[in-house]
Amino acid sequence: MAPQPFLNNSLVPWSDLDIPSGANSFCNICRWAGESFDSPPHSEGSHCPSCGSIARERFLHWSWIRSWVPVEGARVIENSPRLGEGYRTMMSRALHYRGSDYDERAHQADIQLDLQDIDLPTSSLDVVLSTHVLEHVPNTGRALRELHRVLAPGGVVVLQVPLAEPTTKPPDSPEFHADDTPVFWRFGFDLADQLSDAGFVVETQVTERLTRAVASGAWPPAGEPADGPIDPATQAIVRSGRGRVLTGVMTDEEARLLGVGPDHMFVTWVATVTPDSKRLHRTAPSRVRGACRRIPKWLRRSIQAVLP
Numbered sequence: 001m002a003p004q005p006f007l008n009n010s011l012v013p014w015s016d017l018d019i020p021s022g023a024n025s026f027c028n029i030c031r032w033a034g035e036s037f038d039s040p041p042h043s044e045g046s047h048c049p050s051c052g053s054i055a056r057e058r059f060l061h062w063s064w065i066r067s068w069v070p071v072e073g074a075r076v077i078e079n080s081p082r083l084g085e086g087y088r089t090m091m092s093r094a095l096h097y098r099g100s101d102y103d104e105r106a107h108q109a110d111i112q113l114d115l116q117d118i119d120l121p122t123s124s125l126d127v128v129l130s131t132h133v134l135e136h137v138p139n140t141g142r143a144l145r146e147l148h149r150v151l152a153p154g155g156v157v158v159l160q161v162p163l164a165e166p167t168t169k170p171p172d173s174p175e176f177h178a179d180d181t182p183v184f185w186r187f188g189f190d191l192a193d194q195l196s197d198a199g200f201v202v203e204t205q206v207t208e209r210l211t212r213a214v215a216s217g218a219w220p221p222a223g224e225p226a227d228g229p230i231d232p233a234t235q236a237i238v239r240s241g242r243g244r245v246l247t248g249v250m251t252d253e254e255a256r257l258l259g260v261g262p263d264h265m266f267v268t269w270v271a272t273v274t275p276d277s278k279r280l281h282r283t284a285p286s287r288v289r290g291a292c293r294r295i296p297k298w299l300r301r302s303i304q305a306v307l308p
Helices: 055-067 085-092 140-150 191-197 208-216 232-239 252-258 285-292 297-304
Strands: 075-079 096-101 125-131 151-160 201-207 246-250 268-272
Touching: 055 125, 055 151, 055 201, 055 246, 055 252, 055 268, 085 096, 125 140, 140 151, 140 191, 191 201, 191 268, 201 208, 208 232, 208 246, 208 252, 246 252
Parallel strands: 075 096, 075 125, 125 151, 201 246
Antiparallel strands: 151 268, 201 268
């Protein structure tokens, strides 16, 4: 019989986890427990045999529920959600939940939204969940300011992107993800600075193992075994976290149970709108256009096309 997740009509995102004793793998989204996930560890892997969630989605939910006081009826939008009807029904039980997408070419959505120009009223949302979307948006600053605008005081955006560079930069040559979506930015830990510039109070959430790695300046953390090839690019990314405030929110055992790894793939920014930060954050167009001159020519037209 095919798995039938979300049959528990009382299940909501913040229901107790109740991990069964002896479980080797666990999904904190549908509450499946079993021997193993259906694919190897990776941010795009560790597929849940029941609901189909992947590891980055489980870490996103983990960060969200840890950081947010649940409010029934909260207004939630999830950018480009992967999961299907059962998941959306579960999310809608106690929330005003909608999925959004830019063009609905690769994801089913309730509404179409351009994060650079969100067609929603100011302070009309309480939560935005966004995983591996922002790297596909040409103008990061504009998108972050728009997210700040549409979130009500106390609202949060829970944001994941692939941590691909020590410092944010555009790709050196055209880059596309599996759904043929262009990548405009390869982000680093310094995305936290851009979120702060947009008016958010930011917490950078990671696994506890990644905090140890950053503190030791090496991957794997000093004195700990490697769980795969040691990649120089990963070493550079880990070293770039030195001096930043990182919050370890998942123990090694929790990460193992949820299929979370390699750890640097799961950096998540929880950005909160405070009551006194509902002010306009704008970057002068001339300043952004100057930045455009410092990036590869193949990106200029795409980014300049969205500027005023």
